Amino acid sequence: xxxxxxxxxVVSTIAExxxxxxxxxxxxxxxxxxxxxxxxxxxxxGIWSTSTGLFGKFGADRMIDTPISESAIMGAAxxxxxxxxxxxAELMFADFIGVSLDQIWNQLAKFRYMFGGKTKCPAVIRxxxxxxxxxxxxxxxxxxxxxxxMPGLKVVMPTTPADVKGLLRxxxxxxxxxxxxxxxxxxxxxxxVPDDPDYMIPFGHARLSRAGQDVxxxxxxxxxxxxxxxxxxxxxxxxxxxxxxxxxxxxxxxEAILDSVEVTxxxxxxxxxxPRCSLGADICALVAEKAFASLxxxxxxxxxxxxxxxxxxxxxxxxxxxxxxxxxxVRKVLSYR
Amino acid sequence: xxxxxxxxxxxYRQMKVIREFEExxxxxxxxxxxxxxxxxxxxxxxxxxxxxxxxSVEDKIVSTHRGHGHCLAKGCDVNGMMKEIWGSRxxxxxxxxxxxxxxxxxxxxxxxxxxxxxxxxxxxGAGISCKIxxxxxxxxxxxxxxxxxxxTTFEAMNMAVVTKAATIFVFENNHYSEHxxxxxxxxxxxxIASRAEAFGMKVWRGDGTDFFSVFETMRxxxxxxxxxxxxxxxxxxxxxxxxxxxxxxxxxYRGPGELDRIRAERDCLKKFxxxxxxxxxxxxxxxxxxDAEVLEAIEESVRQAKAADRPTAEDVLTDVYISY
Numbered sequence: 001x002x003x004x005x006x007x008x009x010v011v012s013t014i015a016e017x018x019x020x021x022x023x024x025x026x027x028x029x030x031x032x033x034x035x036x037x038x039x040x041x042x043x044x045x046g047i048w049s050t051s052t053g054l055f056g057k058f059g060a061d062r063m064i065d066t067p068i069s070e071s072a073i074m075g076a077a078x079x080x081x082x083x084x085x086x087x088x089a090e091l092m093f094a095d096f097i098g099v100s101l102d103q104i105w106n107q108l109a110k111f112r113y114m115f116g117g118k119t120k121c122p123a124v125i126r127x128x129x130x131x132x133x134x135x136x137x138x139x140x141x142x143x144x145x146x147x148x149x150m151p152g153l154k155v156v157m158p159t160t161p162a163d164v165k166g167l168l169r170x171x172x173x174x175x176x177x178x179x180x181x182x183x184x185x186x187x188x189x190x191x192x193v194p195d196d197p198d199y200m201i202p203f204g205h206a207r208l209s210r211a212g213q214d215v216x217x218x219x220x221x222x223x224x225x226x227x228x229x230x231x232x233x234x235x236x237x238x239x240x241x242x243x244x245x246x247x248x249x250x251x252x253x254x255e256a257i258l259d260s261v262e263v264t265x266x267x268x269x270x271x272x273x274x275p276r277c278s279l280g281a282d283i284c285a286l287v288a289e290k291a292f293a294s295l296x297x298x299x300x301x302x303x304x305x306x307x308x309x310x311x312x313x314x315x316x317x318x319x320x321x322x323x324x325x326x327x328x329x330v331r332k333v334l335s336y337r
Numbered sequence: 338x339x340x341x342x343x344x345x346x347x348x349y350r351q352m353k354v355i356r357e358f359e360e361x362x363x364x365x366x367x368x369x370x371x372x373x374x375x376x377x378x379x380x381x382x383x384x385x386x387x388x389x390x391x392x393s394v395e396d397k398i399v400s401t402h403r404g405h406g407h408c409l410a411k412g413c414d415v416n417g418m419m420k421e422i423w424g425s426r427x428x429x430x431x432x433x434x435x436x437x438x439x440x441x442x443x444x445x446x447x448x449x450x451x452x453x454x455x456x457x458x459x460x461x462g463a464g465i466s467c468k469i470x471x472x473x474x475x476x477x478x479x480x481x482x483x484x485x486x487x488x489t490t491f492e493a494m495n496m497a498v499v500t501k502a503a504t505i506f507v508f509e510n511n512h513y514s515e516h517x518x519x520x521x522x523x524x525x526x527x528x529i530a531s532r533a534e535a536f537g538m539k540v541w542r543g544d545g546t547d548f549f550s551v552f553e554t555m556r557x558x559x560x561x562x563x564x565x566x567x568x569x570x571x572x573x574x575x576x577x578x579x580x581x582x583x584x585x586x587x588x589x590y591r592g593p594g595e596l597d598r599i600r601a602e603r604d605c606l607k608k609f610x611x612x613x614x615x616x617x618x619x620x621x622x623x624x625x626x627x628d629a630e631v632l633e634a635i636e637e638s639v640r641q642a643k644a645a646d647r648p649t650a651e652d653v654l655t656d657v658y659i660s661y
Contacts (some may be wrong), residue, residue, distance in 0.1 A: 025469070060416035061469045067499055075458020076465060076500075079476065082396060082447045100488075106452050107459065114438040116430035116449065117656030175659045204661075251661050297597050303657035 002195060004140050007187040009164035010126075014088060016197060017172045018058050021086060024172060025062045026051060027073055028090030028126075032065035038332035041065075042266040047092060048187055070096045073110030074103035074125065074126035081123040081177070088172065094129035094181060104173055108177045109152030120175040122304040124168075128304055130222055130272060137275045137308035142221070145279055149181050154178045154203055155250040157220045161191040163247060171202070183221045204251035208260075212240020215330050216260040219270035220246040223321055225268050227264065230327045237333065249279055257283060258291050265296035266333040269320055275303035297336035302329050340552075345619055348390055348548055350627050352382040354415060354605055357635045359580070359653035362422065365639065371575060372424055375436045378406030380546075383605035384509050387551025389560050396443045397476040399456035399465040403578075404449025407479055408439045411446040416584045419522040419638035425645035430650045433656065447476075453514075454487025456480065457506065461497045464504030464569065473563040477496035477505045483514025486522060494536040494571070501568035505558055506533055508571065509545060511578040516590050527532075533571030543607045545574030549612065577603045605647040 004012070010053045018024045032055040033044020041060075045052035055063040066073050070091060080178050091097065097104060104125065108238035111121045129248040131140040148155045154176055158164045164182070171178040209224065210217075210231040226247050231241035242260040246253065261267050267287050280301025302321045310319055353508060359379040362538045365371055378385065381403075389398065389410035400407035408418060413429060421428030421438050429439055440448035460478030467474040484490055485508055505547045508529040512519045519525055530540040539561060543554035549575055562570050577599040581588045588596075605614070613619040 029467075050661055064500055067492075068493055068495050069492035071489045071498040072458040072461060075489065076454065076462035076496065079399070079447070079459035079462020079464070079465050080440060081462070083463045085462075085466050085469070087462070093503075102455055103458060109448075110657070111440075111448065113656050114430060114434040115432050115440040116428070118430070119440070119442040120659055124427070153659070154658070166373055176661075188568065228352065314574070323407065 001192040002323065003190055004161055004193050005140065005187065006164055006189050007048060007050050007162040008183070009193055010168060010182060011054065013056060013165050013168040013172070014051070015054060017169060018054070018062060022324065024086045025064060025080065026054065026088045026090065027076060029066055029068050029073070029092050031090050035065045039122055042272070045167045046090065046330045047290035048182070049167065050090070050093070050182070052127070052154055068188055070100035071103055074100040075107065077123045077125065078103055078108045078121065081108070082119060086122045086172065088126060091127040093139050094127040095138050095141050097143055102155070103319045105150055106282055109150050111245045112176070113152060120177045121177050123177045124171045125177070126178055126180045128183060128184040130183040130185055130307055131316055131320055132222060133152055134311060134313055136144045136311040140309040142318070144181055144249050145273040145277065148279065149152065149330065150159070152177065153250060154248065155181065156203065156248050157181045157243050158247065159224045160184070163187065165193045166199050167203070167247060170200045170203060185222050194246065201247065203248045204253050206247055206256040207245040208242060208252035208256070210241055210243035210246050212242050212264070214240045214264055215266045215333060216242045216244065216259055216264045216269060217256065217270060217330070218244045218246060218266045220249070221272060222295070226323045226326055228244050229323050230330060233327065236263060242287060254286060254290070257287065258266045261287050261291045262294045265294050267299040268326065268329050268333060269299070269301045270326055271301060272320070273303065273308050275301060275304055297333040300329050300333055302326055307328050342619065344390070345613055346623065346627065348386055348552070349609055349624060350631060351386040351390070351410055351549065352609065353627060353631045354634065355385065355409050356606055357384045357407060357631050358415065358419070361639060363580060363584065372420060373435050375584045376582065377580040377584060378399040380599065380604070381420070381509055381511060382406055382514040382535050382578040383548040383551050383609070384507070384545045384576055386572045387548050388507055388555050390552060392445070392553050393438070393474070394443070394445045395445050395472070395474045396466060397460070397467070399447045399460040399462050399463065399476070400449040401456060401479055401480070401481060401484065402449065402451050402453065404439060405436070408441070408446055408449060411447065412444045413441045413446055415441060415634060416638045416641050419642040420645045423642035423645070424646035424648070426652055427645040431652065431656070433652070451507040454480065454484040454489040457484070457490045458496070459492035459501050460504050461493045461500070464497060464502030465500050467503040468565065470503060471565050471567065474560050475503045475505055475559065477507055479507050479522060479538060481517050482508070482510045482512065482529060483525055483607050485532065486514065494533055494538065494569075496644045497569035498537045501566060503562055505562050506538070506569065506571040509576050510573055511576050512599045513590070514583065515588070518590070530571055530573035538571045539613050540568055540570065541572040542575050543572065545576030546605045546608060548605055616631055640654060
């Protein structure tokens with residue numbers, strides 16, 4: 001085990017996979033950075049430092065620094081994947097899917113199906129998502145609810161550096177298109193990461209980060225830490241929470257959720273995206289349909305409000321689910337009836 | 338350059354297959370037996386064939402909603418395509434794609450595409466792949482005068498230049514983007530190739546109703562793009578669309594006698610026949626024999642399509658993922 005930051009788990013996994021398989025190529029805006037400037041290549045190495053050093057190791061053919069052309073980046077990833085390469089395309093901010101959605105949604109996700117199963121499309125689309133930087137409405141969003149609803153895509157949302165390592169490796173070696181969502185507020189978080197060069201975490205297998213008998217809390221990403229804090233606080237009062245880190249929203253580990261709710265009878269879903277047609281709504285509906293008899297209280301979803309993400313510190317804090325809001329939700333389901 | 342007798346016969350046959358495939362669909366669609374939206378390529382055959390006769394299976398093409406001609410020219414199976422358009426599970430895409438999504442990646446045909454302008458970025462990726470491999474293969478995107486107004490096409494042209502992708506932008510200017518005229522919708526009111534030129538590409542222009550013009554132009558384009566490091570190029574072919582935007586389009590935007598005139602004056606098959614018989618390269622009898630053979634082949638493809646297995650409800654669920 002080695003201790004490393006979430007962002008370093010991204011870079012090192014990409015480097016290991018590029019060294020292992022020459023078909024793996026990266027493309028995106030400023031992933032090399034400094035091209036065509038007096039500072040020269042590698043002046044940046046990705047604005048999130050998630051590609052630092054890769055240009056020097058793998059060269060311009062495999063580290064393709066692109067203009068700001070998000071549709072063309074996603075389309076090029078699709079074309080590379082159809083031509084036998086294994087592209088890792090970076091969308092600098094997840095919010096920019098709006099610019100490039102056709103190539104993700106109508107092209108990449110659907111090729112295999114539209115073509116009658118006769119092709120594979122092994123592309124990874126990495127994107128930095130999430131609030132916490134006061135970057136306002138166009139640079140802070142959690143976009144998983146849009147992408148999870150798209151058949152043909154797999155959607156991965158790692159929470160820890162170890163999960164970045166295991167899930168990104170699985171994504172790169174997967175033959176289907178994978179959306180890999182990296183929370184920008186987690187890039188600097190450190191954790192133990194397995195050294196095994198083949199360490200992989202299968203998709204659709206959630207991680208139990210806290211175990212308890214009274215309430216099931218489902219989340220992933222930045223908010224998972226908030227859920228753990230609530231679970232730790234309530235444990236001191238003798239209240240036990242199962243905290244489930246989904247890891248992937250597509251496929252969804254329904255079994256882990258249902259098994260837990262059958263024991264606890266109470267469900268909270270903590271989700272960073274707005275409430276309508278959301279992951280929270282989806283999982284609450286799942287539990288209502290498949291574990292109704294186990295429920296001791298109505299399932300609850302804790303989401304931001306149905307608003308764009310505001311800028312000011314006070315406003316962004318008020319917008320996001322907080323430890324207090326999650327704790328209140330847990331106490332609410334515990335006090336039902 | 339003089340083409341061999343075999344090459345001439347093959348080129349004519351390829352164009353004729355596309356022509357009769359489309360003419361037959363135009364008839365069969367009116368019976369209501371074929372589902373969905375169909376956009377016919379009839380009239381533009383010289384472009385698809387003049388381009389694809391230069392290509393190997395290692396070269397890739399990306400097509401459009403008007404894609405049957407490109408698919409056939411690139412080697413997709415006629416019967417598999419007819420079955421696909423008829424919605425059979427024996428179709429090239431198991432009845433899941435239909436007219437607008439025919440693909441055969443093993444043949445280097447990376448898909449027709451229902452989204453206007455979506456193909457160009459995909460061909461840039463394929464062209465980058467060709468560049469990385471360094472074997473002189475190319476990726477070609479076919480676009481019309483409609484797609485040339487999509488931002489994706491602009492992004493793709495610039496990115497191809499920046500990345501030196503081995504990509505060729507083939508613009509088929511048939512003067513109509515759906516139901517709107519070129520003079521109105523293309524702001525320069527001039528041509529498409531000059532746009533590509535503005536992005537820094539070497540460009541060519543040719544007569545898309547003349548197989549020999551397309552073929553010889555493409556020889557030059559390909560000689561250039563197949564040289565590793567040269568990067569992309571663009572070519573514009575002026576051509577004609579004999580049918581509407583989609584099947585069922587009443588075409589009220591056409592001028593008086595326009596359809597008769599373009600069929601009389603700008604039919605690539607007629608022009609080819611006149612040219613090769615005048616030069617005594619082929620005899621009318623040679624071409625007549627091919628005409629009969631192709632008509633029978635298309636008839637057979639329809640027979641097969643009508644008799645082929647239909648998909649079942651279970652087929653809805655397969656081929657979404659390789660594993661999930």
